[in-house]
Amino acid sequence: MWDAKRQFIWLAAGLSLGTFIAYSDAHTEDGTFVPRFFVFMESLVLGIIALLFYLYSRKKQ
Incomplete structure (x- = not known):
């Protein structure tokens, strides 16, 4: 179980x-910001973080 500071x-x-x-x-290559791609990438980041927190926070039996 992780302690709160490390989490x-x-x-x-x-x-x-x-x-x-x-x-x-x-x-893009010409410098245009694409918000749709940013939201997609950010949702992937949040999903990966949530999955890792779930896996590492499970109690071992």
């Missing part, structure tokens, strides 16, 4: 890094 650190780091990468990739 907060991983959540903050994952969200900030994931959002930065999603924002960087959401620009």
Whole structure:
């Protein structure tokens, strides 16, 4: 089971890094921002973080 401090650190780091990468990739070659692609990438980041939190927070029996 993770302690609260470690959960907060991983959540903050994952969200900030994931959002930065999603924002960087959401620009086309001519510099136009594509919000639809950003939302798609951000939902993938949030899904991966939620899955990892579920897997690592399960109690071992």
